[in-house]
Amino acid sequence: MTQPPDRPSAPAPAATTEGDGQGSGQGSGHGGGGAAIIAALLANLGIAAAKFVAFLVTGASSMLAEAIHSVADSGNQVLLLVGGRTSRRRPTAEHPFGFGRDRYVYGFLVAVVLFSVGGLFAVYEGVHKVLEPEELTSPGWAFGVLGVAVVLESFSLRTAIRETNEVRQPGESYWAFIRQARAPELPVVLLEDSAALTGLVFALAGVGLTAATGNGVYDGLGTVAIGVLLVAVASVLAVETKSLLVGESATPAARRAIEDALAGGEHVESVIHLRTQHLGPEELLVAAKIAVRHDDTAEAVARAIDEAEARVRRAVPIATVIYLEPDIRRRSGSPTGAPMTEG
Numbered sequence: 001m002t003q004p005p006d007r008p009s010a011p012a013p014a015a016t017t018e019g020d021g022q023g024s025g026q027g028s029g030h031g032g033g034g035a036a037i038i039a040a041l042l043a044n045l046g047i048a049a050a051k052f053v054a055f056l057v058t059g060a061s062s063m064l065a066e067a068i069h070s071v072a073d074s075g076n077q078v079l080l081l082v083g084g085r086t087s088r089r090r091p092t093a094e095h096p097f098g099f100g101r102d103r104y105v106y107g108f109l110v111a112v113v114l115f116s117v118g119g120l121f122a123v124y125e126g127v128h129k130v131l132e133p134e135e136l137t138s139p140g141w142a143f144g145v146l147g148v149a150v151v152l153e154s155f156s157l158r159t160a161i162r163e164t165n166e167v168r169q170p171g172e173s174y175w176a177f178i179r180q181a182r183a184p185e186l187p188v189v190l191l192e193d194s195a196a197l198t199g200l201v202f203a204l205a206g207v208g209l210t211a212a213t214g215n216g217v218y219d220g221l222g223t224v225a226i227g228v229l230l231v232a233v234a235s236v237l238a239v240e241t242k243s244l245l246v247g248e249s250a251t252p253a254a255r256r257a258i259e260d261a262l263a264g265g266e267h268v269e270s271v272i273h274l275r276t277q278h279l280g281p282e283e284l285l286v287a288a289k290i291a292v293r294h295d296d297t298a299e300a301v302a303r304a305i306d307e308a309e310a311r312v313r314r315a316v317p318i319a320t321v322i323y324l325e326p327d328i329r330r331r332s333g334s335p336t337g338a339p340m341t342e343g
C-alpha cells in the first residue's frame with residue numbers, strides 16, 4: 001500500500017489480485033472452431049480412404065501424395081481436439097496458471113506433422129516419379145475421386161469460413177485473422193482446407209496431363225507441387241504457433257480496452273505501464289502499474305485497485321489473472337525532485 005501522505009516520494013509496494021475464472025472468449029481471443037475441426041476430420045477420413053483406393057487402381061503418385069496428405073490432416077484434427085481437451089485441466093501447484101497453452105503445443109505439432117508426413121513425403125515421392133515416370137491405368141478412377149474430394153473439401157472449408165466470420169473483426173482480412181488469432185484451431189483448419197483444395201487442383205493437373213500425353217513426368221511434377229505447398233503452409237503454421245508458445249500479448253483492441261478500463265476510475269490518475277500475455281486463447285494475464293492520488297489513504301488505494309480490476313474484467317472477460325501495482329506521480333516539490341521511474 002502507499003506510504004503516508006507526508007512521504008509522497010516513496011514508491012508503493014505491489015498489490016495483486018488473481019481471478020480463477022475461465023473467461024468467455026471475448027476480448028482478444030478467438031473461438032476454438034470445434035465444428036470446423038469435426039467437419040474437416042470427417043471429410044478427410046472419407047477422402048483419404050477414397051484416395052488410397054484410387055492410387056491402388058491407377059498407380060498415380062499424386063493420388064498417393066493426396067492420400068497421405070488427407071491422413072496427415074486427419075491426424076492433425078485429432079491433435080487439435082486433444083489439445084482442446086487437455087487445455088481445460090484445472091491449475092495445479094506445478095502449473096498455477098493452468099494448461100491453456102496446451103492448445104498451442106498441439107497446434108505446433110500439427111505444423112510438424114504437415115511438414116514431415118505430408119510435405120516432405122510428397123516431395124520425395126514426386127521426385128521419384130519424375131526420375132522414373134510410369135503410365136497411369138484407369139485414370140477415370142483418379143478423376144472421380146478427385147472430383148468427390150473437391151466437393152467434400154469445399155464443404156469443410158465453407159464450415160471453417162463460416163465459423164471464422166463469426167469471430168473475425170469487421171474489415172479484417174483472412175490473412176490478418178490468421179496472424180492475429182490467439183486460438184490456433186481456426187487458422188489451422190483454414191490453412192489446411194485451403195491447401196487441400198489447391199493440392200487437389202495440382203493433382204488434377206498432373207493426372208490430366210499424364211492421361212492426355214502418356215507422360216508420367218507430369219504426375220510426378222504435380223506431386224512435387226503438392227509437397228512444396230504443404231511445406232509452405234506448415235512453415236506458416238510453425239511460425240505463428242511458435243509465437244503463441246513463446247507468449248503473445250493481447251490484441252491491440254484488447255490492450256486499448258484494458259488501458260481505458262484501468263484509467264477510468266476516480267482514484268486512478270493514469271496507467272504508468274501495462275504488460276499482457278496470453279496464458280491460453282481465452283486466458284489473459286494482465287500486469288500493470290497505475291498511478292493513484294498521492295494523498296489517498298491505504299484503504300482508498302486498496303479500493304481503487306479492486307475497482308480497477310473489476311473494470312478490466314468487464315471490459316475484457318478473458319483477463320483471468322490480474323496483477324496491479326499502485327504508485328504515485330512524483331511532484332516537482334518532492335524531496336528528490338525527480339520524476340517517477342517505471343519499475
